[in-house]
Amino acid sequence: MERKIIRLVTGYRTTDGAGVHLVRVLGNMTVEDYDPILMLDSFDSTNPSDYIAGFPLHPHRGIETISYVYRGQMTHKDSLGNEDTIGDGEVQWMTAGSGILHEEKLPASKRLLGVQLWLNLPKKDKMVPPAYKAIKNNEIEEVNLSWGKLRLLAGQFENHQGYKSKYLPLNYYDIHLNPEAEAVIDTQVDESVMLFTLLGDVYVGEKLIKEKTAVKLSAGTFVKIKATNNHTQVLFVSSKALKEPVAWGGPIVMNTKEELYKAFDDLRNGTFLIDKISY
Secondary structure (H helix, E strand, O other): OEOOEEEEEEOEEEEEOOOEEEEEEEOOOOHHHHOOEEEEEEEEEOOHHHOOOOEEEEEEEOEEEEEEEEEOEEEEEEOOOOEEEEEOOEEEEEEOOOOEEEEEEOOOOOOEEEEEEEEEOOHHHOOOOOEEEEEOHHHOEEEEEOOEEEEEEEOEEOOEEOOOOOOOOOEEEEEEEOOOOEEEEEOOOOOEEEEEEEEOOEEEOOEEEOOOEEEEEOOOOEEEEEEOOOOEEEEEEEEOOOOOOOEEEOOEEEOOHHHHHHHHHHHHHOOOOOOOOOO
8 A cells, every 4th residue: 555645844934052053844733744753953054154053952852863874964962971972974873852952963974964863752751761862874784776876764664673773663765866767665554654855856656856855644555755866865754653742842742731830940950851961
């Protein structure tokens, strides 16, 4: 059964952090349809002044942030003592869990191109210990296929295994399509599947999808993605819809308003961080 498009979201330009220019595609108005993906921010600039201000120290609780930097660099530093830089095809996976403080710096490069996803944590895992994982290029398999290639950022593709998410199943592919080539990606019928057109326009089924668009798909066992007459790059994300209530306040996402108020009380009272070292 072929998956069909049930929603399209094209991002809007905004700034965040200390003045980072980005395209916000998914947010608090798309939570139900794109569950469990809460947010998708897209970065694409050849002008370092758009992003070198970075994201100063800020808190998170109740989510995981997954940053994919296809071009450029991102430096992460957090209250657990982690400090690490990824670049050109690598991934940062941060589990906020019970609470973490972190900052992200974006050094100048020829081009900054990538996305950050916010992945919701299930209610039972909201307060797990925070953690950080860098998925470097030597851990990312590139699978060559008749229609192009697939970079396995996380999860499983056919008989290939990548980094395995601890709390929610997540398959995350960077799909590179040759001009006019068509990919057929098999899926489990009950997975929550979305696509994001990182570079170029593609056809999903018979519909043309413009660059920088998030596409939510219906249930099904496969999806067809066809390139136009240019090389294109599409991100594929599949997981399990949580279908749980969402209480979202800035960088914190919980299940109830009471849990949200408790998180902000913890921030004010200095009890937000359960696991920490001197920052």
